[in-house]
Each structure stands twice: as structure tokens, then as C-alpha cells.
Amino acid sequence: MATPTGRSFPHPELTDAEAGALTFPSSNSRTFNYFKPRKLRASMYEDVTMDVQPDPGRHLTQGWIYGFANGERGYPVEWTALRSGDWHAFLDPNEEWEQTIYRNNAGVVRQIGLNLDNARRAGAYQTWPRSWALFVEQHVGAWMHAEHGLGMHVFIAAQRSAPTNMINNAVAVNGAHKLRFAQDLALYNLDLSEAVPGFDGSAHRGAWQSEPVWQGVRENVERLTTVEDWGEAVLAANLVFEPLVGELFRSHLVMQIAARNGDYTTPTIMGAGEYDYSRDLRYTRALFAMLLKDEKHGRANAEVAGEWLARWTPVSLAAVRRLQPIWSQPPERVLSFEDSLDRAKERFRGLLSDLGLDEPKELER
């Protein structure tokens, strides 16, 4: 075939510029050598995350070149009351980078989609008693707001503030989980509005905004959005609110009682939220374990964490207490509120004990 006249294109040239073509100083220097990997070889996660957010304490010789009006610059370590001998020692045990983020979340999305498709095809919602449908439209529906508020105004806000890329990325992924899960619940609610006769797809808003049982949870979430210290926000959300309120509602109530009420779909959605939290808890524990074991600052960090636990435990317990009436609403009650709360407290104590933190006395009030 003739070449069209006037067509111009670059002509590739064989350059032999591949690794190993010649031997010279550094011709085999094929690792990022400006950080010390945790193991012998750096993981992909370390390679793509470490030192992308520079630090005047490491290599940033000219310092931050823009400042806030009050003189603060970059990512001040003073933006939390916690202290560390080496913030860069924190590595996310989930090793989140773009490939893991999309694989995990796309996997969850697919799993939920398949479950919902199957439930629709099987007519799974037709066997729901009306009282259970009411429970789902109001209370399961109300929970979407808690997840959204935490995602948008606690975790996404906090990922601007920590002194290393490793912490900020972990918190950013936490925020993405929360927003996705909130949307999972919202879109589930939409599905139910279309599939369940009489299902009120707007009832969740009223429940969240004004039902007395939800006002404690809403207050807890709204107060969490006011926290400026990113360390406090992560602790109060992931180590206090989540075990005492989040898991209590998702695992110790909804997932326990749904099947007995003829609903095998809602637990699969809630399970996605629990899976997210298990990942988010993993980084949170690793972060606080590092800070609490810090040779120089560990004791002071424990004091700070203790103050935060004393501040937030009563808030979350108050939220839980106000939620209590919903335990008696489903027609089939499998477990009592006190049983659920005991499990949540046990979990909370376990988390604190693993970290070597004292149990706040407010827990038994």
C-alpha cells in the first residue's frame, strides 16, 4: 500500500538503552535508596508512597516554600498533640496504593451488586414483615448518614494534615471506604424503594435528623467533624465510635437479627462496611501502636490518648444509650441491647488492651 503523500510520523530508532546494555557506575542501582525498607526489599507500597510528601526533617533542604497566614507551613507536626520520634516509621499494614484501592473497592462493589441482583430476582424482599421493612427504611437507612459524615468531614478532612504520606494515604482510603459504604446504603435504599411495596425511601432523612433514637449518634458524628487535631479525629472515630457505636449497630444488631426477620440481604451490605472497618482498624492500630511504643514520646502519647478516650467514650456511650429503643422494634429479637452493648464494650476493651491503653473510667458509668 502506498504511503499517503505528505504524511509525517516519527521514526523509531534502535538505541539499546535497556538495562544491562553497558556496565558503568550505578548501572545496577535499581532500588529507591533514599529510605530504609522495612524488610530486605522494599514493597511496591513503600516504593510508591515513601517520601512523596517531603519533610524538612529528611531531605527538604529549602523548607516549605509557601506558608499559611499564621506562619504554619506544609504539614506541621503540631497539628496533632501526639508526638513521634520518627513519623516515617509508620507503614500502612494494608499497603494501600492505587491498585489495592481499586481492586478492593471494585470487588466490594461487585459483590454487593451480585447480592442485590440475586435478591431482586429471587423476590427476597417479598417475605419481609412490614415491621422489618420499617426498621430497614428508618434505621438501616439512617446509618448511611453516619458513614457519609465521617467520610466527608472527618477522614477526608484529616488526610490533609498528618506529617507523612503514609499516614495521609491510609486516612484518605479510610475516607473513600466511608463514602462508598454510605453510597452503598443509599443505593440499597433506592433499590428497596422500588422493590418493596410501601417502602418509604425518604424516611431515613427524618429518622437521622429528628428521631430521638438517632440524635445521640448524629451528635457524636457532628462533634467528630469539629475536631481539628487529626490524631484525635482518627482515634475518636476508629477506636471509640466504631467499636462502641458502629460495630454495635452493624454487627451486634443488624447482622444478628436480619436473618431471623427474613432478610438475608441487608447483612451482606453491612458486611461490606465491617470489611472496610477491619482494614481501617488495621492501620489505626498500627499507627497508635507505633506512637504508644515510641521510646521518647510513648508515655506522653498514652496520656494524650487517655484524655481523648475520656472525652469521647461518654459521647459514644450516650449515643448508644439513646439507640437502645430500636433493639425492641424488630418483630424477631435475637439478642438484648445489653448483650449487644456488652459485646461492643468487650471489643472496645480488647482494642485498648492490645494497645496498652487504660480503659477509661467513663466506660462503666
Add this chain to the structure above:
Amino acid sequence: MSRQSLTKAHQKITELSWEPTFATPATRFATDYTFEQAPKKDPLKQILRSYFPMEEEKDNRVFGAMDGAIRGNMFRQVQQRWMEWQKLFLSIIPFPEISAARAMPMAIGAVPNPQIHNGLAVQMIDEVRHSTIQMNLKRLYMNHYIDPAGFDISEKAFANCYAGTIGRQFGEGFITGDAITAANVYLTLVAETAFTNTLFVAMPSEAAANGDYLLPTVFHSVQSDESRHISNGYSILLMALADERNRQLLERDLRYAWWNNHAVVDAAIGTFIEYGTKDRRRDRDSYAEMWRRWIYDDYYRSYLIPLEKYGLVIPHDLVEEAWNRIWNKGYVHRVAQFFATGWPVNFWRIDGMTDADFEWFEDKYPGWYEQFGRWWEAYNRLRHPGSNKPIAFEDVGYEYPHRCWSCMVPCLIREDMVADEVDGQWRTYCSQTCHWTDKTAFRPTYEGRPTPSMGRLTGEREWEKLYHGWDLADIIKELGYVRDDGRTLVPQPHLDLDDPRKLWTLDDVRGLTFNSPNTLLNEMTPEQREAHLAAYRANRNVTA
């Protein structure tokens, strides 16, 4: 998902936000802009249940291409001249990307519109993607390209190299200072809407012409997310325009952001494209031609000018002057010449220009040879060690420049340099606008109006000052730009790896004293300073 169900689903997720009554989110990042509660729609209706699988699919395609490149021995055909500049570019760009992620809560906090928040939150996740996918591309280059030196010290070098600091503005500018100035005007309205065109579209095309099809694979995948970000920025702009009090701030910030982006991005990307390529086809667009298409026509004429209908004064004069600097004042060529002058303190190698390059430049930029040709001939003549010093320390008629305090690119268009005593220190600026940026814009008042949220220019802004009076060998050692034999330099002013005698070592650069032009300027008497500045501006800096 059908369009109808997407609309319905998006409508549903707008129900997630609520009006708080117990407490309102902390205002962590202040702004002097004011926003009324205004019902603005999320422009892109992005839902995470479709977003995550879509991005996963995009990723799979990128990773597939990466595998293919390795299996197909792509590096047998990449041009070293091109790849060397990637050591600089890919050291810089992951930071602006991750900074954009960090900037999102600043915009979310400043704009009281939950529908916009959704788009900004998705942008945050995109930006984490971009940062890590670009780091991974660099990792692949390091593993498979002939010379990994420079890639192996990448993020450290980004943090301590003068060129990294220039690039760092395109990142720090997103996350610090007034929340809207940073996260909306600088980041989205200018950097993303205007300059990602040259970064992520023009540059990949040049990469492909130089045998590298992975850069286009990764960066076009990145660019496909940018359109959403541009819409986020535009929505916030329209909200800001609804309040008359914002107009003055918008006009200030457009001037600053436009000029700084031009100064920084055109310096870097212009150099990569014009001096990093081996593709010298006459009908290949020059950077100036690309700029005219992507920036002047697509951004300025199609995006900025229509904003005038909202009564906004847009910086016509600065757009024209940016073009004037690129087309008539040789901005990109002067920057490339400066990078090459400073080769010993780079962490990449710079290939000299050949006759084929000379012809192309003269054809594309008439008069190029008269200004720059003989200097590049001297660069080639002095490229090997043994009988000469690095070109910066030889008398080739090139006077090392002052650095601009604002954009930190040196004052290379010498007749335009402004010098002023600001904050008790003599500072030099590349242009009137950079002078204005420091002296007028980044201040707690602006045209008599309090601007308490506006940021400040901080840091050791003149890199040379850190090493004033040092021996060049000690500087390079301190920077860590030495290869694994402990003596050969990472930077070289050529691409000849075949003979160790052609490679510069610490011994070849020892005994050369490096000075800070700004320190010297401040040590001068007023008379000396005046004479020096006049001579500086008058010096055409042409090699005889």
C-alpha cells in the same frame, strides 16, 4: 447502568448530607472568599459504585501496557536524551498529584455545597491514584532503563534540588494559604484546566515520538480523570462569582496563578519537549505551537475569555506576555540553557544539541542560533572532563543568573529583571508580575482590603544561598548526586556511558567555589548594586 438510573442514583446520594445542628465541621483552612448557600449541581454525577470498577479497568489497561513494554523490550528504542529528563519530571509530578488530594478538604471546607463535595471527594481518590501510578512508572523506568542513577534517588533529589523546588510550587501552591486561592484558583482553574494539557497531552505525544509509549499510557489514563476535576473547579468559580465581594480576589488570584503556572510549567515542560526530543521533523509542532493551540486557543480563548460575560476581568495582558516570553523572548530556550549550565548540580544527564537540532531550532525559532547556538557548541566542546571545568566555570560569555524570588526560575530574560528591597532584603524577580506576587498579592492586605487568609512566600527561596562559598565537589556530595563507586557524578553533560574516562567525578569538580548571587547582591554597596543591576539587564549573555 442506564443514564436514567444513573440520574436517579445520583439524586439518591445527594440525600446523604444534612444540615448539622449540634456542631458544624471545623474550619481548618481559612479563606477570604465568601460563599452563600447556593444550589449548585454536582457537574459529573459520579457514583462510587461505577467509579471504582471503571478506574480498576483503566488500571488494568495501564498495567497490561507496562507488561507489554517490558516483554517487547521497549527500552531498546527509547531515546536516552528523553529518558534523562524523566528523572526530573517524574521526581516532581507525584507530589503535585498527592497535594491535589490533600487540597480537596480545603475546598470542601470552604464551599458550603454538599453536591460539590461529592465531586471533590472523588477527585481526592483520583489524585492518590495519579501519585502512586506515576511513582510506579518511575520504578519501572529505574528497573529497565540503561542508567538508573537519578531515578534511584528520586524523591530525595526532588526535595534537595533547585529544579525540584521550582516544581514544588506546582503542588505546595495547592495546599497552603487561602483555601480557595490554593485549592480552586491555582490548582483547578489554572493548573488543571490550562496546564495539564501540556503536561499530560503534549508531553506524552513527544514521549511516544522518542520510543516511550508507557508515559502516554499512564498520563493519558491520568488525563481522563482531569476533565472531572476541571468541572469541579468551574462549579466553584461560578459560585464565587455569585458574590460581588469575591471579584477582586478572583482577579488577584487569576493573575498570580496564571503567571506562576506559566513561569513554572512552561519552563519545565517546554524544556522537556524542545530539548528532550530527538524528533526533529520540520512539521513536528514546537512547544510554542503546542502552547498556542492548547493554552492560548483551548484555554484562554475558549475558557477564560467567556468568563468576561460574568464581569470578571481576566488577565489578557499576562496571557499575551506569557506568549511574548515564549515566542519573542526565548523563555524556554533560556531555561534549557540554564539547566544545562547547572548540570553538575542536577541529578540527570543532559545531551548536547547537534547540527540536526540546530537546524530545527532555527527553523522553528528564527534567530535561535545567534542567541544560543554558539553556547551549545561550547557545551559540546566542554562535555568531557580532563582539560576543562564544567561550562558554568569556564568563560563562555554566560553570566550565571539571579533567581526570581517568587517563581524561583532564574531571571533569564535579563532586561525584565526587577530588583527591590522587600522585607528588609534585596530580592530579584524575573518580571513585574513576580514582583507584584511577592510584594502585593501574598500579603495580609490587598488594595486596602484585609486579606487575613492569604498565604506567604516562605522558605530558603534562593537555593544557591544554601551553598554560598562551598566547593562544588562538596555540594554534589552533600546532595547525594554521586554514583555507587563513590566518585562518579550522577549528572553528566552528555550521554556517553561507554568510556569511564568521559564521566565526570568529584575530583574533576573539586576546587571550584560556588556562590549565591543574592548573597553577593545584598553585600554590595548601593552604588555597586545599581551598577551591577544595570549591567545585568544590559548583558545579552551571548557566547561569542
